[in-house]
Amino acid sequence: MSRPTPNPTPTEQPFYDACQRGELQLQHCDDCQHVLFYPRTHCDACQGDSLSWRPASGKGVIATYTVVRRGVTADFPAPYIIALIDLAEGPRMMSQIIDAEPEALSSGLPVMIDFESWSDTITLPVFRLATGQTP
Numbered sequence: 177m178s179r180p181t182p183n184p185t186p187t188e189q190p191f192y193d194a195c196q197r198g199e200l201q202l203q204h205c206d207d208c209q210h211v212l213f214y215p216r217t218h219c220d221a222c223q224g225d226s227l228s229w230r231p232a233s234g235k236g237v238i239a240t241y242t243v244v245r246r247g248v249t250a251d252f253p254a255p256y257i258i259a260l261i262d263l264a265e266g267p268r269m270m271s272q273i274i275d276a277e278p279e280a281l282s283s284g285l286p287v288m289i290d291f292e293s294w295s296d297t298i299t300l301p302v303f304r305l306a307t308g309q310t311p
């Protein structure tokens with residue numbers, strides 16, 4: 177069994193290209209300045225289609241999280257932590273928190289992005305607890 181791998185659409189490809197370079201990029205609406213995630217063809221605030229990719233800070237805070245103690249397959253060694261991250265730029269992203277003890281987590285804690293290779297062509301964003309950073 178091989179692990180599931182994203183198959184990016186043309187709309188999503190710039191996001192994955194940036195992750196491959198170790199950068200987080202988010203779409204910004206040129207009309208209303210809304211910041212989007214996940215990648216879309218139209219702004220989810222004003223429906224405009226003039227969107228630009230820009231680098232993001234990689235900073236966020238934990239909105240909520242769950243500890244998965246039984247992995248669904250051997251490709252997902254448990255325990256692991258799935259979290260909703262409120263990015264500094266506004267969007268909420270589902271991701272994973274790595275190198276953290278579950279007991280050390282709570283909503284509102286600051287996190288910083290990192291990247292993990294998932295396959296030859298896919299690198300995914302993950303987050304670590306940030307130290308010495310105020311939310």
Ligand SMILES: [Zn+2]
Pocket residue numbers: 205206207208209210219220221222223224
């Ligand atoms: Zn807009």
